[in-house]
Every structure is written in C-alpha cells, then in structure tokens.
Amino acid sequence: MLQVDNLRVSYGPIQAIKGLSLSVNRGEIVALIGANGAGKSTVLRTISGLVRPVSGKIIFLGEDITSLPANKIVQRGIVHVPEGRRIFANLSVMENLELAAFLRMRRDRKGVVADFERVFALFPRLKERSKQRAGTLSGGEQQMLAIGRALVTRGQMMLLDEPSMGLAPILVQEIFRVIMEIKKQGMTILLVEQNAFAALKIADRAYVLQTGEAVLQGEARELLQKEEVRKAYLGG
Numbered sequence: 118m119l120q121v122d123n124l125r126v127s128y129g130p131i132q133a134i135k136g137l138s139l140s141v142n143r144g145e146i147v148a149l150i151g152a153n154g155a156g157k158s159t160v161l162r163t164i165s166g167l168v169r170p171v172s173g174k175i176i177f178l179g180e181d182i183t184s185l186p187a188n189k190i191v192q193r194g195i196v197h198v199p200e201g202r203r204i205f206a207n208l209s210v211m212e213n214l215e216l217a218a219f220l221r222m223r224r225d226r227k228g229v230v231a232d233f234e235r236v237f238a239l240f241p242r243l244k245e246r247s248k249q250r251a252g253t254l255s256g257g258e259q260q261m262l263a264i265g266r267a268l269v270t271r272g273q274m275m276l277l278d279e280p281s282m283g284l285a286p287i288l289v290q291e292i293f294r295v296i297m298e299i300k301k302q303g304m305t306i307l308l309v310e311q312n313a314f315a316a317l318k319i320a321d322r323a324y325v326l327q328t329g330e331a332v333l334q335g336e337a338r339e340l341l342q343k344e345e346v347r348k349a350y351l352g353g
C-alpha cells in the first residue's frame with residue numbers, strides 16, 4: 118500500500134534520514150521504533166508532505182506522492198496524527214470532530230454522523246465530554262480526541278506518532294486496545310512509538326531506526342525475541 122524508497126531528509130546541515138526504505142501492506146500495523154532523535158517523526162512528516170525529502174520516493178496505492186502538498190496527501194487517504202495531540206484547545210470535543218469532518222459534511226452527512234458514533238463507541242469518555250472544551254481534557258483524553266479526529270477524516274492509512282506519550286499505564290493499554298480495534302475495522306497503520314514493547318506486541322512488522330537508518334526490520338514477534346532489541350529498547 119505504501120512504499121518508501123531510499124528516502125533522504127535533511128534539516129539544513131542535519132541529515133535526519135539517510136536512505137530509508139520501508140513498506141506497509143494493506144491491513145497491517147507497522148511499527149517504527151528507535152531512540153529520541155532517530156528520525157521517526159521525520160519519516161511520518163515526510164510521508165504526509167509536511168517535510169520535503171532531499172531524494173527518494175514515496176509511493177501510495179501505486180502512485181508517486183513524493184512531491185504532493187500535504188492537503189492532497191490527506192485527500193488520497195493518509196491521515197497523520199502528530200506528536201503532542203494537536204487539537205483545537207478552545208473548541209469543544211464535538212467541534213473538534215466536526216472540523217475534522219468538515220470536508221465530508223456536505224456530501225456525506227450520514228456517514229459523518231455514523232463516524233461520530235463510531236468514535237464515541239471506541240472512546241466512551243469522549244461521548245460524556247462532547248461539550249467540554251478540548252484544552253481542558255486530560256492528556257489521555259486529548260490523545261483519544263486526536264485519534265478520533267483522524268478516524269472521522271476517513272483515511273485509508275493512519276500515521277500515528279507516539280500515541281502513548283505521557284500517558285499512565287492504564288491509558289496506554291486503552292490506547293493500544295483501540296489501535297487494535299481500528300485495525301480490525303480495516304485501517305492500515307504506521308505507528309511510531311518509544312514504547313517499543315507495546316508497539317511490537319500489536320504490530321505485524323517493525324523497523325528499528327537508528328540515526329536515520331533502519332538497522333533492523335522484520336516480523337514484530339521475531340524482533341521481540343531478539344537480544345539486541347531487548348537490550349536496546351525493551352530494558353533487557
């Protein structure tokens with residue numbers, strides 16, 4: 118579904134991604150794991166058109182999207198949930214969802230309403246708080262809203278950047294449970310996580326990034342067993 122070929126990305130003199138290739142098949146959860154600064158967020162930002170690569174190709178559903186602007190890439194069906202839960206703090210929960218559905222509202226009101234119900238079924242807490250100002254939600258609830266917004270945008274592929282960041286263990290479990298559920302409903306997911314253990318548990322395949330390069334890749338289940346992965350990312 119997605120193919121990244123020999124991608125190079127620089128921020129001025131800093132080479133953040135140094136010739137990375139990866140692929141994501143339809144229906145998979147693929148995890149990108151690696152230390153702080155390894156380049157994980159940069160990969161997602163480049164796929165979604167927020168950062169331009171120096172070289173390399175990004176192919177989505179057989180078409181080259183490397184030089185498309187970000188809004189066109191969303192229209193093709195790639196929805197990015199960035200690090201740090203970008204939501205509209207001054208709008209209510211419901212208004213945040215409505216805004217995410219804005220483009221679809223006119224031609225597919227029924228579908229949008231069904232999607233709101235779907236989001237509220239996945240995250241009952243959001244339903245209880247639909248009128249609450251999003252900025253006053255807890256961190257975990259804001260993360261749920263960010264994922265809810267992505268669902269309502271109706272992509273075919275979701276790029277999730279650190280969905281568990283800063284959450285209490287119980288909420289981390291909750292978020293990962295929902296990611297599994299979203300996969301079951303047919304979504305393809307590229308997941309960036311510091312929480313390598315949790316990510317590998319739910320992923321089909323994974324890539325381990327080190328200073329802009331993939332140093333390991335394979336079935337998530339196999340990577341979980343690997344000595345070097347356990348030592349470096351799973352705390353032994």
Ligand SMILES: Nc1ncnc2c1ncn2[C@@H]1O[C@H](COP(=O)(O)OP(=O)(O)OP(=O)(O)O)[C@@H](O)[C@H]1O
Pocket residue numbers: 128131133151152153154155156157158159160311
């Ligand atoms: N806008 C920017 N300008 C300059 N350098 C940047 C910029 N964004 C990222 N970098 C650098 O690129 C490298 C990769 O950053 P990136 O955010 O992709 O890492 P990451 O793997 O997502 O890290 P983390 O786990 O801390 O989120 C880092 O060295 C970072 O300092």
Ligand SMILES: [Mg+2]
Pocket residue numbers: 157158159200278
């Ligand atoms: Mg990051």
